[in-house]
Amino acid sequence: MKKGLNYIITLLLLVVVAYNSVYFKKLSEVKAAGKSKQFNATAYAQDYLNGKLPSALDKALDVNRLTALLKADPETGFQKYSHALGIGNIRFFLVKGQGEIAKIEEDATTLLVQQDTARQLIRIATEYVFGNAVRDASGLININEFDNTMDFNGVSAEVNKIIREKVLPPFKKEAKKGDEVIFTGAIELNQAHLKLDNIEVVPVTLQLVKKSQ
Amino acid sequence: MNIQKRFLPSLFLWVLPVLFCLSACRNNPAAGKPKRMAVVVSTLNNPWFVFLAEKAAAKAKELGYETKIFDSQNNTALETDHFENALASGYQAILFNPTDAEGSVVNVQKAKDAGVPVFCMDREVNSTDAATSQILSDSYAGCVALGKYFVEKMNKQGTYVELLGLVGDNNTWNRSKGFHSVVDYYSGLKMVAQQSADFDRNKGMEVLESILQAHPDINAVFCGNDAMAMGAYQALVAAGKADKVKIFGFDGAPEVIESIRDGKIVATAMQFPEVMANTAATSADEYLKGKRDFPKKLPVAVELVNKEDINDYSAYGKKE
Numbered sequence: 001m002k003k004g005l006n007y008i009i010t011l012l013l014l015v016v017v018a019y020n021s022v023y024f025k026k027l028s029e030v031k032a033a034g035k036s037k038q039f040n041a042t043a044y045a046q047d048y049l050n051g052k053l054p055s056a057l058d059k060a061l062d063v064n065r066l067t068a069l070l071k072a073d074p075e076t077g078f079q080k081y082s083h084a085l086g087i088g089n090i091r092f093f094l095v096k097g098q099g100e101i102a103k104i105e106e107d108a109t110t111l112l113v114q115q116d117t118a119r120q121l122i123r124i125a126t127e128y129v130f131g132n133a134v135r136d137a138s139g140l141i142n143i144n145e146f147d148n149t150m151d152f153n154g155v156s157a158e159v160n161k162i163i164r165e166k167v168l169p170p171f172k173k174e175a176k177k178g179d180e181v182i183f184t185g186a187i188e189l190n191q192a193h194l195k196l197d198n199i200e201v202v203p204v205t206l207q208l209v210k211k212s213q
Numbered sequence: 214m215n216i217q218k219r220f221l222p223s224l225f226l227w228v229l230p231v232l233f234c235l236s237a238c239r240n241n242p243a244a245g246k247p248k249r250m251a252v253v254v255s256t257l258n259n260p261w262f263v264f265l266a267e268k269a270a271a272k273a274k275e276l277g278y279e280t281k282i283f284d285s286q287n288n289t290a291l292e293t294d295h296f297e298n299a300l301a302s303g304y305q306a307i308l309f310n311p312t313d314a315e316g317s318v319v320n321v322q323k324a325k326d327a328g329v330p331v332f333c334m335d336r337e338v339n340s341t342d343a344a345t346s347q348i349l350s351d352s353y354a355g356c357v358a359l360g361k362y363f364v365e366k367m368n369k370q371g372t373y374v375e376l377l378g379l380v381g382d383n384n385t386w387n388r389s390k391g392f393h394s395v396v397d398y399y400s401g402l403k404m405v406a407q408q409s410a411d412f413d414r415n416k417g418m419e420v421l422e423s424i425l426q427a428h429p430d431i432n433a434v435f436c437g438n439d440a441m442a443m444g445a446y447q448a449l450v451a452a453g454k455a456d457k458v459k460i461f462g463f464d465g466a467p468e469v470i471e472s473i474r475d476g477k478i479v480a481t482a483m484q485f486p487e488v489m490a491n492t493a494a495t496s497a498d499e500y501l502k503g504k505r506d507f508p509k510k511l512p513v514a515v516e517l518v519n520k521e522d523i524n525d526y527s528a529y530g531k532k533e
Contacts, residue, residue: 086351087488088514128364130395131357144509147341149387153353157394190516193525 039151045158048141049134049204056138057184057204060094063122064115067196070189078191083139085132089192092137095201096184097122101177108200109171111181123200124183126172129164132156133202137186163203171206180209250278250497251299253292254310255336257284259412259440261464262310264529265334265486269308272494278305287379287411289316296320300327306497307331308490313381314339330500332493335486337383337510346496346507348489352384355463355482355515356391362480362517363396363435363461370401371432374424376445378412378437385409388437388463396435405431410441417444425452433459439466439481446477465518467528473520480519485530489513 061069061081070077082091099111099122107127113120135141135156146152175181185201250273254266270280281304283295292312299307300323307324309331311317321331321343333347367373375392378385389407396402405428410416421434425448434449436442442462449455455477462469465483472478496507518526 084514086512086514087492088351088485088512089516090354090514128361128395130361132354143512148339149337149349149353149383149510150390153387153390153394156354156357193522 039146039154041151041154041158044155045162048155049159049162052140053134053138053204056140057094057096060096060184062115063095063097063187063199063201064113064118064120066093066095067120067199068118070194070196074191074194078189082189082191083137085136085141085143089190091189091191092133093187093189094137094184095187098180098182101175101179101181104175104177109175109181111183120199123198124181124185124206125200125202126168129160129168129202131160131188131202133186133188134159134163134204160202167203167206171203171208174208174210176210182207182209248278248501249302249304250280250306250308250494251283251295251302251304252280252308253283253285253295253299255285255292255312256287257282258286259438261439261466261484261486261529265310265490268487268490269334269494272491273308273497276494276498278498285312287312289313289320292317293320296323300324300329305329305501308334308493308497309344310334311336311338311382313379314383316381318343330497332497332500334489334493335384335484339383341509344509345500346493346509346511348492348496348511348513350384350484350489350515351512352387352463352482352515353391353394354512355484355517356388357395358515358517359435359461359463359480359482360392360395362519363392363433364399364402366459366479367402367433369399372403372405372428372430373433373435374421374428374431375404375407376417376420376434376436376441377407377409378441380409382412385412385437392435410436410444412438412440414440414444414447417441418448419444421445421448422451425449425454429454431458433461435461437463439464439469442478442481443468443472446472465526465529470518470523470526470528473518474523476520480517483516483518483526483530485513485515487530 066081078091082093084091097113099113101109102112102121103110108123108125110121110123113122143152183201183203184205185203187199187201252266252269254262257263266282270282273280285292285295289312307329311333314337318338318340321338324331325343330345333344335350337347337349338344377389406424408420410420417436434445436445439462442460445460446455449458459479461479462481465481469478469481
């Protein structure tokens with residue numbers, strides 16, 4: 001009798017342990033939960049370009065003022081106006097300006113930017129819109145917010161993709177030599193080997209002012 | 214009974230302090246020992262990693278630490294042994310170049326559990342909280358720049374081969390993805406083969422030799438590091454195609470810098486191993502002096518090196 005009771009209690013314990021050790025879930029639910037945790041680089045890039053970046057661009061330095069400062073006092077220029085997410089010589093600046101189209105090529109449009117007495121030719125990238133300039137120049141994004149590096153790299157890829165798909169096509173279609181262009185964007189400079197004679201802006205906004213207007 | 218009474222006080226007087234000392238020593242294995250930092254590196258079979266490890270050890274020595282370099286020989290099991298040895302020997306910090314982003318996490322976690330900070334150099338582990346800080350080359354951005362230059366040099370058309378590094382290393386994929394994030398936009402550029410050569414020069418040569426059998430008319434080879442780029446160059450010399458195929462590397466190794474100058478290799482992406490090694494050793498020293506606020510990941514910028522600006526660079530860095 002006692003032996004039988006022991007068997008029953010042991011069996012009950014085994015059933016309770018087994019019941020609590022195994023769980024069944026629908027595969028579709030597990031997959032959906034995994035997806036919801038996935039980082040959405042496109043949404044993040046859109047929010048950055050439309051939400052956070054415009055106010056930073058309002059405070060961007062005029063491109064001619066920036067180059068004048070970098071020629072006169074590069075250390076202050078880099079310290080005050082550049083951003084980068086890590087260490088090294090590559091730094092990024094947000095810039096704005098207005099200039100007349102001097103040349104249209106396959107990969108870039110060259111503008112003559114005049115301000116006060118300063119005038120210089122700068123290139124607006126219209127083909128190779130890649131890299132981290134737009135993502136990093138504002139200093140608004142912190143790499144440590146991201147669980148993995150590829151998510152972080154995905155932000156740059158998506159930001160550049162939006163620029164290639166939304167900003168460049170209407171500009172390339174309409175731009176003619178002699179037109180005025182009001183632009184904002186980002187540039188990349190190497191502070192150890194500073195070259196200011198061939199500045200290329202990755203555009204964020206491009207507004208054409210037609211000569212006839 | 215009397216004997217007990219006579220001995221008990223002296224027993225407490227002598228035994229308790231000894232026990233206390235033993236307990237203190239167990240809690241702090243480094244007590245009374247010299248300050249020590251371990252450098253655990255994925256392999257010493259590649260000059261780039263030898264440079265990284267030696268610079269880290271030299272900086273730690275300069276900061277007043279005894280150091281030892283442990284070679285994991287690209288083997289996570291051996292790496293585990295090195296971590297166990299380093300922890301048992303009372304090293305206070307580990308400057309670490311992981312073998313495998315996933316497989317090395319357990320070693321870093323073990324050190325963390327033992328209260329020993331780990332600072333990763335150049336390669337990352339897939340954990341945001343195991344290592345105290347990870348100081349990493351921005352391989353993705355470096356290969357975006359390399360990819361853009363590749364497209365320009367190829368005039369947006371041609372066939373190419375990609376030699377990948379170790380498949381378990383995140384750098385392999387960060388470099389490949391950075392490169393393809395640019396090159397794949399150009400339909401005129403076709404990748405005819407993509408194979409791993411484990412970041413190894415000899416394997417790079419063998420893999421390309423075999424690919425050339427099937428694809429003798431390629432226009433370019435993109436390699437995930439400079440060692441494979443030199444191996445690829447040897448394979449192309451042997452096949453009589455060295456002057457027809459453009460080779461691109463990644464690292465900034467001495468031989469490749471000379472090869473870019475001589476026109477044998479088109480471009481590489483310069484990493485700065487000394488910057489990473491110095492930052493890791495200095496951060497570890499700061500940690501041991503009480504600082505706790507470190508960035509989880511600290512990218513180090515990578516720079517494109519080509520024939521036009523080769524005079525700005527020397528092996529593993531910028532010209533002073």
